[in-house]
Amino acid sequence: MQVIETISKLRLVVQGWKRQGLTVAFVPTMGNLHQGHLSLVDVAKQKADKVVCSVFVNPLQFGPDEDFDRYPRTFEADKKLLSEQGADLLFFPSVQEVYPHGTAQQTLVKVLASLTENLEGAVRPGHFDGVSTVVLKLFNMVQPDCAVFGQKDYQQLRVIKMMVEDLSLPIKIIAAPIARDKNGLALSSRNQYLSAEQRQIAPKLQVVLQDIAAALQSGNRDFFALCEVAQQRLLREGFDQVDYIEICQPKTLQKSTDFDQEFVILGVARLGTTRLLDNILI
Ligand SMILES: Nc1ncnc2c1ncn2[C@@H]1O[C@H](COP(=O)(O)OP(=O)(O)OP(=O)(O)O)[C@@H](O)[C@H]1O
Numbered sequence: 481m482q483v484i485e486t487i488s489k490l491r492l493v494v495q496g497w498k499r500q501g502l503t504v505a506f507v508p509t510m511g512n513l514h515q516g517h518l519s520l521v522d523v524a525k526q527k528a529d530k531v532v533c534s535v536f537v538n539p540l541q542f543g544p545d546e547d548f549d550r551y552p553r554t555f556e557a558d559k560k561l562l563s564e565q566g567a568d569l570l571f572f573p574s575v576q577e578v579y580p581h582g583t584a585q586q587t588l589v590k591v592l593a594s595l596t597e598n599l600e601g602a603v604r605p606g607h608f609d610g611v612s613t614v615v616l617k618l619f620n621m622v623q624p625d626c627a628v629f630g631q632k633d634y635q636q637l638r639v640i641k642m643m644v645e646d647l648s649l650p651i652k653i654i655a656a657p658i659a660r661d662k663n664g665l666a667l668s669s670r671n672q673y674l675s676a677e678q679r680q681i682a683p684k685l686q687v688v689l690q691d692i693a694a695a696l697q698s699g700n701r702d703f704f705a706l707c708e709v710a711q712q713r714l715l716r717e718g719f720d721q722v723d724y725i726e727i728c729q730p731k732t733l734q735k736s737t738d739f740d741q742e743f744v745i746l747g748v749a750r751l752g753t754t755r756l757l758d759n760i761l762i
């Protein structure tokens with residue numbers, strides 16, 4: 481596996497592959513890799529001849545009071561894991577390489593407000609502008625045929641799909657299922673902030689979302705009450721804060737109505753300052 485830090489070298493390698501008629505799949509990450517990321521690499525390998533992964537902790541998508549500085553950076557371990565998993569190229573640019581004029585001077589990509597200003601966008605204002613901007617930049621750097629995103633960050637996946645459609649990008653977006661611990665907890669780099677005691681509580685988020693899914697499947701349409709009961713239960717189970725539990729239309733991410741047949745149930749709750757995200761699509 482090649483490790484490349486500059487856009488110019490990356491382009492040379494990818495252009496070489498394309499001249500040989502090879503296809504390229506791209507897996508963007510912020511590093512601190514776990515089995516969830518590696519499952520995306522497996523999906524990517526099935527979709528194209530060559531797999532490019534990026535590790536870049538993107539300052540533009542972190543709010544001023546968020547964990548950009550303490551976000552876990554484990555480059556040597558990430559490199560080893562990606563190489564063992566069969567990735568062909570690891571792109572590891574510096575902040576200067578990605579934002580040569582600085583983040584404050586950066587042109588932004590702003591995806592439709594109805595997809596970016598609710599849920600995560602309401603709790604993390606500006607977050608999705610940072611995500612869509614860096615993902616478009618990475619797409620332009622790598623120029624892949626397809627890119628793989630995890631369903632764990634469900635809203636992010638919808639935002640990227642919308643950006644690709646709206647800007648007519650010639651890139652297929654592939655969704656990969658959520659990888660979970662044996663106890664059901666969705667794998668996340670931020671899980672490592674959890675204490676032993678918090679780790680016992682964390683899987684309950686998945687349990688309450690499953691219970692909402694079961695209620696919806698048996699015909700319950702009292703969306704408000706289902707979410708309210710779930711929130712109270714999480715607080716009783718020991719979560720310190722529930723940012724939201726919502727039942728939405730999977731495509732538009734607007735709140736579900738009685739006429740809907742498909743649902744995504746999204747939940748975010750905090751243990752201390754650690755935010756845990758999860759969702760179920762039914
Ligand atoms: N458990 C998981 N299952 C499937 N995909 C995942 C999982 N965790 C992360 N991903 C995907 O990996 C890609 C990179 O995500 P990222 O580097 O932010 O990892 P993360 O573990 O979600 O970190 P964070 O704790 O910051 O949310 C995204 O497409 C994300 O959806």
Ligand SMILES: CC(C)(CO)[C@@H](O)C(=O)[O-]
Nearest residue numbers: 508509510538611614633
């Ligand atoms: C897609 C992404 C790599 C953009 O920084 C990030 O939001 C993530 O890790 O999900």
Ligand code: BAL
Nearest residue numbers: 510541542607633636
């Ligand atoms: N996985 C989404 C990246 C973030 O939390 O900023």
